[in-house]
């Protein structure tokens with residue numbers, strides 16, 4: 001038995017981390033968040049593509065690396081540590097997973113190689129299948145989509161989108177069609193792009209194997225949720241590391257604040273909360289590929305549990321920094337906000353736990 | 362136990378109600394410096410915030426016990442009347458008088474410890490909203506350990522000459538005046554070397570640099586002092602007594618950071634929202650998990666509101682011992698408000714993360730903003746950890762943390 005990451009996984013993760021440390025500096029993230037450096041995020045994205053992040057999950061026969069979800073999870077963790085201002089979860093994890101489970105052989109042949117060479121980039125909008133808010137919702141009649149999808153992930157610069165209706169059928173649509181309107185949504189997390197998508201008689205291609213089974217969309221959402229959990233894991237670890245470092249440097253009352261038990265205990269609690277999340281996420285990712293019976297339960301809990309732990313960590317780590325944590329000076333809030341978004345995307349904790357229960361009845 | 366206020370208060374309540382009716386839909390012609398400040402309603406009278414302050418004072422709804430000569434109403438302090446005003450205004454959504462560090466902290470301090478001339482000069486214009494104050498206490502190396510502050514004040518002739526730096530000074534960019542803690546007795550022990558000075562912000566040598574905070578909105582500042590000269594008389598209390606003066610004002614701040622009535626208004630607002638917003642076709646309020654979280658918080662807020670009544674009653678009945686009861690207010694009030702705003706984000710899900718000018722914002726995006734803003738207030742005005750130290754050491758009489766030599 002070996003429970004842990006392989007050498008290749010750790011090596012790849014280190015490469016992504018190093019790349020982001022050099023290129024996604026806090027100054028650069030701030031420029032991107034302020035909207036005054038649009039090319040910068042494209043450059044960082046290109047650097048990550050050069051490392052191969054788009055081909056991780058695509059089978060070798062279609063030009064990808066044919067790796068498993070655990071591999072993608074360790075990459076997602078690295079992207080969270082670097083608050084990477086680039087698309088990942090929708091185009092390079094959820095889209096390949098959707099094609100794998102929902103696409104016919106022809107559909108896989110048509111799309112996966114194009115993702116692998118970065119000719120196609122997919123956004124994903126499955127929110128209405130997970131939980132339809134107010135009047136949002138997509139309907140599919142006569143080969144055309146109508147309606148509104150909220151919180152479509154990674155819509156920026158996407159060439160195509162995967163959208164879902166309430167029954168969990170997955171559709172491919174072209175982002176450049178004139179029957180689609182993509183409205184940018186502004187969230188508190190400026191490192192990622194979200195959009196509302198309005199379809200009017202939009203031509204759509206149904207992914208065949210999703211036509212009468214929710215299994216494919218569920219598998220895709222599971223994969224996305226594990227990625228979000230891993231992203232929050234990476235972000236939380238950075239927040240803890242920063243808090244611990246700061247507590248050793250910052251002096252009040254003639255001593256390092258880390259020497260106060262109140263501060264020690266906050267840090268120890270954060271560590272105790274986060275440490276098991278590594279294993280939970282690795283295990284969930286492993287089950288996704290190797291133990292389908294447990295996969296969904298694991299994915300739901302990974303998402304919900306890590307979201308809860310991360311929320312507490314984001315708060316405490318900010319508190320350890322005192323007023324400095326509340327300012328923009330250290331940029332700590334970029335991780336705080338990323339964790340905040342990860343918590344709500346693809347199902348907030350209560351909704352996801354409900355789904356976890358439903359896998360057991 | 363007798364919760365009736367008495368007959369004279371029933372008349373007063375009616376009077377306040379008809380006042381609120383008269384000003385229904387009042388809106389302001391100028392913006393608020395307070396990120397949580399009301400922007401008023403619509404369809405009613407329009408006026409400046411300062412005019413509104415004057416009307417409220419004239420009716421005794423604000424600055425009730427401040428003597429007339431200093432611009433107040435000049436009545437007896439009447440805590441019950443103040444409470445009725447707060448309750449009726451809140452019900453009718455009539456904007457309350459503006460607050461802020463000048464009104465909430467400096468005015469009570471001057472009334473207690475200011476010279477006659479200071480009272481004459483500052484109180485009226487502060488109450489009218491014509492002078493905005495900022496609080497110059499914290500420094501880069503003096504936050505929780507405020508008494509270690511190093512900004513220097515030297516008396517040269519009949520002027521204080523001030524050099525140093527303050528940080529996290531809220532509203533400094535709009536302020537005309539700053540009440541500031543400055544080390545004037547460098548040789549005295551740390552708590553007895555500080556003086557409380559009143560500094561006009563347009564004095565040469567003051568530089569204000571805005572500091573962006575995590576909300577990207579609230580905005581506080583760094584303030585730099587280089588050979589800033591102010592009259593020797595701009596001191597409250599005696600030289601070296603600034604710590605005591607400051608502690609009097611800190612008491613005022615801690616009480617006012619998270620009033621339970623305001624939190625209850627937000628609970629009600631959230632409940633309304635949960636009735637309107639649907640998930641898979643069902644109103645959010647019908648989801649037991651969300652409803653229970655809301656009810657749990659409502660219970661906590663109700664406890665705090667009842668607790669506030671007990672503290673109110675203690676002001677009328679000086680025999681009651683509420684020392685511990687007061688100490689817990691800042692800690693529990695700010696934590697609870699943060700928790701509530703976070704619940705709103707959770708029930709709204711992804712929509713709860715929308716911000717700034719995004720489409721589909723709910724309640725102008727205030728849930729996400731206040732969620733972060735209150736994390737700031739959990740830290741500002743004495744962190745939660747410091748509050749717990751105070752509760753344990755001063756409230757419960759537990760042994761003090763041993764002091765580091767020389768600190």
Ligand SMILES: Cc1cc2nc3c(=O)[nH]c(=O)nc-3n(C[C@H](O)[C@H](O)[C@H](O)COP(=O)(O)OP(=O)(O)OC[C@H]3O[C@@H](n4cnc5c(N)ncnc54)[C@H](O)[C@@H]3O)c2cc1C
Nearest residue numbers: 262319320322323498499504505529531737741742744746
């Ligand atoms: C929103 C906001 C508004 C503010 N407005 C103003 C203003 O208008 N004017 C002004 O003067 N200041 C203002 N401040 C500053 C505020 O008072 C300080 O930030 C606060 O007192 C904490 O000090 P610090 O930031 O230096 O943190 P530090 O004191 O460095 O604290 C860092 C961490 O160490 C912990 N710690 C420190 N000492 C102890 C101890 N003895 N025991 C246990 N734990 C300890 C703290 O709890 C915290 O977790 C504001 C701050 C905020 C966040």
